[in-house]
Structures are given as C-alpha cells and as structure tokens.
Amino acid sequence: MYEILEKRALSDNVKLMKVKAPLVARKALAGQFIILRIDEEGERIPLTIADYNRKKGTITVIFMEVGKTTKQLGIMEVGDKLLNFAGPLGAASEIEKYGNCVMIGGGVGIAPLYPIVRELKKAGNHVISILGARNKSLLMLEKEIEEFSDELHICTDDGSKGKKGFVSNVLQEIIDSGKKIDIVWAIGPVIMMKVVAELTKKYDIKTMVSLNPIMVDGTGMCGGCRVTVGGEIKFACVDGPEFDGHKVDFDNLMLRNRRFLKEEEHACKIAGVKV
C-alpha cells in the first residue's frame, strides 16, 4: 500500500499528490511515469512523474480529474492509501547539453515538463520555458519552473495571465527573433503537441513530445498504448513515452484516446460523479 503524504489543489480539477513509494523514487528519472490502481476494483492508470525525492522516498503526481479513476483519486485525502503504484516506467528523457532548449508545457502537461526543465538546466543548458493554459487558473508550477529557467513566457487562451494566445505563437516569436534553438520539448494536449511539432518541422528543430495514450499493464505486454511513429507501431509504455514529435501520427493518437469515452461516461454516471 502506498500512502498519500500530501495533497494540494492546483486548480478546480487539477490536484497534486505526493505518494510514499520508496522503490519507485529510488530510480525515478525525468520523463518517466507510474501506473497506479486505487483499490481492488480499480483500473490501472498511467501518470507521468511530476517530481521525486529519493531521500524521502516520495513521488509527486499531478492529474486532471477527467474520468472515473482520476475523480475518485481526487477525493482521496492525506493518509489514504493506494493499492498499487508501480514504476518508474518508460524511458527517461535524454538529458544532455544541447545548448538552447525551449520547454513548452500546456495545461496539466506542465507537470511532467518540470523535472525535465530542472535536469536540463542542471546539465548546463540555456532554458527558455513557455507555459500555456486555457486560463490563469489552469496554469501551474510557474515558480518552480522559473527557478530553473533563463527565460519564462506565460500565455493563456483568454489573456487572463501573460500574453493572450497559444504557446505556438510564443514559440514562433522566439524563432522569428532569430535566436538559435537546439531542441524543443512540448508536453500538453495532443493538439498542442501536434501544432508545435508542425511548426518546428518547418524550421528543422528537433522536438520531443511526451505521449499519454490509454494503457493497461504499462510493461509492453498489451499494446493498448500503441502509437504510430515514423510509420511503425511503437508502444508508448516501453518505447516512449517520449518520441520525436516530427514522426508521431497525432491524428491516430487522438482517435485511440477516444476509445472508451462512452464507457467512461457510463461508469461516472453509475458512480455518481459528473463528467
């Protein structure tokens, strides 16, 4: 059993949890994820690692309450225990000295971006971060990311904080300013990653994206998380979750992420939670 040590609401439907999982924390690296199960009847859901503390043996996850399991997780409190918590899974981000890194996080995608920003900065990179969300209340971890960024840009769709517009607009401005960009990381909604990857492809800037498909086991066994990358089938759980954004078939990913929408709605209704 894995105890919840800390819980914070980052916005109406986004929560942060620190979970005691020493074996996972011992090995966790930026870019990896965990699979958790709440109880005996629970489903296995993947969440990207937002932070880890090896000394304290904790893993931080940040999640948006979108389906039955994340809603159920959202009402759990400090002291409650999760039945299963396995990881760290997937390949870690490739941290090295690239030069100028542009780090783009959209909405709840800002959470997994944070440890990558931190490690890239520690590796001696010049880090430019762009954080975006639909509105001010959906932004998160600004201070934490600012600490490890040389430049920080904020934007919101409605202009309630920072520039009004999308992260891709800010990226375009940086490209137009003539600044050399060595690599881009983009983590957020699939459509955001798609738009960023299309933009950077024009300028031939290497772009990593972190994918979040539906998973079951998380160890390469079921293939539920398969994505098409460069025309080949890849499993996000073992080959990813990070892939070269220029090679990902985002349309297929969007389609596969809608696989169980109807069932999810049904489960939420039965469980009395609003979708």
Add this chain to the structure above:
Amino acid sequence: MAVKKEKHPMPEQDSKERIKNFNEVPYGYSKETAIEEAKRCIQCKNSPCTKGCPVEIDIPEFIKELAEGKIDKAVEVLKSKTALPAVCGRVCPYENQCEGECTLNKIGDPVGIGRLERFLADYERKKGMINPKKLKPTGKKVAVVGAGPAGLTCAGDLAKMGHKVVVFEALHAPGGVLMYGIPEFRLPKAIVHAEVDFIKKLGVEIHYDVVVGKTITVQELLEDYDAVFIGTGAGLPRWLNIPGESLDGVYSANEFLTRVNMMKAYDFPHHCTPCTVGGVAATFGAGNVAMDCARTSLRMGAKKSYIIYRRTEKEMPARNEEIHHAKQEEVIFKLLTNPVEFIGDEKGKLKAVKCIEMKLGEPDESGRRRPIPIPESEFTIKIDTALVAIGQNPNPLVPKSFKELETEKWGNLKVDEKGQTTVPGVFAGGDIATGAATVILAMGAGKKAARAIDEYLKKKKK
C-alpha cells in the same frame, strides 16, 4: 475384468447457456467417477505416461492410490511434484503428453489422467489444503522474477529445498498468463489464488508492483540474493502488420484478455476497466489464445464470432478440446483466409476487414504446408471488433536492462539445458527462454532450473 474402452465423460455446462456467463465450462469428476476412471489404469510395467510429463509426476502411483480410494495419499504423491495441480489438470495438453503415451491408446481411450489430476486438486482444495511441513532453512536466498507458471514452480521447488525465495511481480496479481491470459471459464481465478496461497505457505514471499529492469535491476538482485531466476514470459504481442491495425476496435489478444480476465471488464462498471465488443468479432490466429479470444468475445456480447485463419483445421495449433468447445459455442471458422486490411469509418472506428482466400502450397520450415494467396479473391467481412492472436515474442524488459544476458533470434534469453543464462548465478525458463509455449513446459523449465539453482548454491557454499 476387461478394461472399459472409453474414458468416463466429464459433465459440462450447456453451450447455449455458458456463452452467457463466465463460469467454468467442465464440472469435473465426482469422487465415484474419479475412482472408476482410476481403475481403468492397468498399472503397466513401463509406465510411458510419466515420460510425457514435463514436471515428472509419478502418474501410476497417484492413480493407484486413488483407485484404492486413498485420496489424501494420492494428493500427496501429486503435490510432491507440482505446486499447481488444479491448473495443470485444466490447461495441460494431456493428449500430447501423459495421455498421449498411455498404453490404453492401443485399445481405446487413454486413462483420463488430466481429469484425475483436476479431481484430486479440487477435492483437496475444497476440503482445505494441508499445510506443508516447514523445512530447515539453508540460509540461501533466491530471487525469482515473474510470478507466472515458470516462476511459481521454480519458487515452490526451491522453497521445498529449504531456500528462502522472494518473487518479484510487475503486475498487481500473481499467476502471469494464468491470471491475465486464460479466461475465467477455463481456469477460475480463485483456483489460481488458492494454488499461489499454497506456494506462499511453503515460505515464498511475493512482492507486487516491482518491474524488474525498471524498479530494480537483475544486477541489484544479484547483490542481495545468491541466485536469480528469470521467468518473465512472452509478453510482447505480434501484429499482422496490415493497414488499419491501430483503428479503434482492434485489440491484441493480450490487451483484450487482460482487460477481461485480470481487470474483470466483464464486471464493468463495478470493476472500472472497460472493454467493448461489438456485434461481430473476428479473431485472427488459431492457437489456444485465439480460441480463448473467440469464446470470450461471445461472453462479452458479440452476436457472431469468427476465427480467421490462413491454413486449414489440420494445421491449427490449438488443442482439439479448445477447438471442440469453440465449435460447440458456434464460433464460425473462416479457414484458408488471410486479412489484408482493416477498414474504419470516418471516426476511425473499425467497421470491416478485407481478406484474401488462400490455398496450401509446399511445406515450409515448420513442416506445415505454406499458405499462398489466391489472386483476385479478396472479399470483405463486416466486423466491429478484431482480436489479433498470432503469438507473442519474449518480453524485452529484462534483457534490455542487462546487456550481459545474451539473447537469441526472437529476443529470448540464451540458456543451457539446465536453464543457466550467460551470466553466472542467473537462470531463466519458460517463454522468456523458449519463446511462447505452454503453461506446463514453463513449469517444467521452472522445475529444472530449481534443481540447477540448488546445485549451484551447494557448489557456491564450498
């Protein structure tokens, strides 16, 4: 007295009823029938049946005890060699093993050895399992990676030799393929749990949520344990590699069966994992896993269930019993047919599969006649769910994380006849070493490796 030529039949659930539930199909023998069947054994001198058993069960001996009505004694003989008799008594391909070798084949049916094994295991479980004797510890510690048939057998045997055994399992439940793969109606999960509990009573500890290669490495295990056994199975699904395979509605057999069996999607939404099966399901492949998929799809609500296979019934790798049960349940066999493309609607949902007719040509390297497409014979079948059950490759997680462990062509770990890998102190067995095979062969490999590990530990002591 002349020996009865026919095996005693085993009563089973009616096929019209059973496709509406997940309850076990065969009911098993009564005590009286079991004793009668045991009496069919002529106790022949050379007992060829034992040669056919990968886990070396003393078959004539347990049958003799049972025929005399000494059930407890019979159970003892059985369990001295296998920790999973209720599993073996259900899923072993006896017809190719013990029963295939039985002398009675010369005059009629072989003795129903599998059914007798199942009877004894079920009888003991219902009565309450006898607690195993505690052994004097040797002071040696062994780590077992994976709680599937190979790992559990290896762990149980090592514990019986007095070694301390800790099993590391990536998933949240024990059993491996017994839990995620084989359906409830063929192998009730309560039975797997009961047999695993017995192994725990031998002193074996099982740690869940530990993904070896990720959470902890084999190298780290070697620092804390005197030896390591790897039984991580064949977890990597193979694909047809045809267009449309990523459409909504196409599942690997592993995903479909894991959702339904281990995650209990048949009990959705009480259990939270969904799994949708539309009106027409098609399973590609014709092994035991394919039969499981086709039969499960009916129970999940499919109105029609196809098996689509490129060769003929003769070449099907599934056991006769599984094919027979599938036919009884009105699974439709589309033979000499190969899929060429999955077709989706505008939303990316599967709606049909385009197939081509095949004919058999010359035998290939497997000895089976090679299927050849017949030009311009394409046709389309409307389907809502596709289940790809054409096999699995070994799970790459452990080999990938430990380069010194050498692998072979399909990514399976290289081992010698004792199960020793290319790293001293590291042994392997089951599908990770042989490629996808059967539960009983994995158990046999676990047993052999346990003996080799014991020898290795004794040598190490000196």
